[in-house]
Amino acid sequence: MKLTKNASSNVVSLSAAKTTSKRRSRLLNGTMALAIAGAMVAPLTLVPATSQAEPVRVDVPAMPNFVGLVEAVQPTVVSVRVRSEVKEHDRLSGIPPMFRDMPDDHPLQKFFREFGGKGGEQKKKAPPRKRFDQSQGSGFFISDDGYVVTNEHVVEGGTEFTIVTSEGDELEATLVGADKRSDLALLKVESEEKFEYVAFADDAPLVGSWVVAVGNPFGLGGTVTAGIVSARGRDIGAGIYDDFLQIDASVNRGNSGGPAFNVKGEVVGVNSAIVSPSGGNVGIAFAIPAQTAKKIISDLKEDGAVTRGWLGVQIQPVTKDIAESLGLDNENGTLVAEVQGDTPAKAAGFQAGDIILKVDGEEVNGPRELAKVIAGYSPNTEVEIEYWRDGEINTATVKLGTIPEEKQQASAKQSEDANTALVDSLGLELATAEEAGVDEEGVVVTKVDPDGPAADKGLAPGAIITEVANVKVQSPADVAEQVEKAREQGRKAVLLRVTRGENTLFVAIPLEKGDE
Known part of the structure; x- marks a missing residue:
């Protein structure tokens, strides 16, 4: 389909x-x-049932x-x-693909020049x-x-x-x-x-x-x-x-x-x-x-x-796992995965991990709804945004910008012979950025257990974990430490902040029960 x-x-x-x-x-x-x-x-008429047993x-x-x-x-x-x-078309468009690499002195070159090859001498003379x-x-x-x-x-x-x-x-x-x-x-x-x-x-x-x-x-x-x-x-x-x-x-x-x-x-x-x-x-x-x-x-x-209003953030839904990992009671709002540089959101003080709840008093649940609401304003319009951060509700006034052209995304590099460390509870093998040959801050995913919880959430080799439970990490040991803390706090999931090329998002990975 x-x-x-x-x-x-x-x-x-x-x-x-x-x-x-x-x-x-x-x-x-x-x-x-x-x-x-x-x-x-x-007109359409609803006929009430005479008893609860009737439809x-x-x-x-x-x-x-x-x-x-x-x-x-x-x-x-x-x-x-x-x-x-x-x-x-280019000069080879009249030549079948399987013959385009043949030498110039090949007999078939003369055939294509004389009988319709658009790259031939006769065709080149015609305007x-x-x-x-x-x-x-x-x-x-x-x-x-x-x-x-x-x-x-x-x-x-x-x-x-x-x-x-x-x-x-x-x-x-x-x-x-x-x-x-x-x-x-x-x-x-x-x-x-x-x-x-x-x-x-x-x-x-x-x-x-x-x-x-x-x-x-x-x-x-x-x-x-x-x-x-x-x-x-x-x-x-x-x-x-x-x-x-x-x-x-x-x-x-x-x-x-x-x-x-x-x-x-x-x-x-x-x-x-x-x-x-x-x-x-x-x-x-x-x-x-x-x-x-x-x-x-x-x-x-x-x-x-x-012209559409522009906030300058990468956003994603608040899933049940993410809500649980942040200690939220519901899945309302839209999660800020990353605040882009030199943007209205950056100027207003927004941070990754903030959850946008309302725009000018109207609730916005999910990236699509937030994007539509923001795009509905003209650039340079000031809007009041209500958001959640660290257990508190805050408000900020933002002067919207103009949406820029989309950027081409890049892929993160990965070294094949990187030394890895295993975080068993997540189903990941990790390495420091230096070990993986990546000029980025964070911990590089070098291998994903296909049967593990990280694979179920879409993590793949090359992704870079920059934060775990809102704490910056630089080594696999840092990741393991924050995972263990989340488990000790009784969390059912741990929240990872992950970058993939130029995209940043939060991923909540379910935690396995520790040994009792």
Whole structure:
């Protein structure tokens, strides 16, 4: 099974047609039809059981009719054609890989030069020609003056953009801005025509509520599917800001950037990705929630880019083991694994091991929630952060910065012949940084027992333990000492602060019972 961003490379030519005045009244007529259809459907009724021995029964209303809804919203949904320049291949691109290392005087070199090898002499004399690729996705109007929302991965790398309306009109568009982290983009059509458009929903849809997806699957254009919201708040590994709606309406390649509507004709999500072993629909699709899209699109419209607040910490969840190792009663909050240098968090005095509980009085439980809250502020905004440290609740006022570009991660070095010491209770073999040939402070993991508790928590050779139970360590003996102290204190787990390349995190490893 793989996760696929569902942009299509299929190209479809739609017949041109003039927009008629009937399209103007379609939105109103569709809304009225939907209201009438809704009045004919009985509301959901819970039937109480007559006794505790009987199960709860539900009277399910008849299947809704989406004809009026579709007639109202379909003119607002468009196909998005993207033309992008293809970079020239290198001089060996016309030669099969198995022949690329042959000597220049080899007879086959002459064959490739004379019969189409792009690295040949004849090809080198011809002036290079630009090559273009064309892909296609979906989008929708959000204003009558021609602003169109789609996915960032639909327009990525594009140089020319064409909007194809539901009636076949082809309109040139320009890219206003795109945001890779949220996978959203905004296009603009310059036209004197007033376009029909839709609005984002103010409220998030409930799980189980109906959704209608409209888009351009496989380049077919104008396709409508229906389903329900299967789940909310999905993290699909696309980024730290993941907060997707999961829907089971049929969504395929080419639906990317298209809207998912509620029964009121409001956009509840922007279709963005699917889970599929084959690239086709299997009933699991993901949409960017309207609440997220509204703010991102507003920023793109105003500035052409999205600026997010930045704290400057590496963070991780507070697990049950970590809470136990710190003596906490619950798993609330977000653990600071590392405070990066020259950052707002550093200036405010935050330290590794702090647990962030609230931002401006609002609870933030987990890295994803904290990241979303901080990113929702503009840079240079001052926020009040409540955090836990050494058994006490503290507050700090932080002036947020601007999120920097992501850095490439490096791997820690390890010496094969390092002298090691065994910490039996953790299932680790350790060495000093000097013994392992590592120019870092801390104790290097040189071997992990695959059946030990450290392996269960994901520790691997090359990781560097810098602290144990909030105490800095420089040798395997230091690690063993702090592990023994944690055991004597009755801890069920010991907390290690570990670095892996440029990443730092806390790992709580369960302790085995000592000899009695």
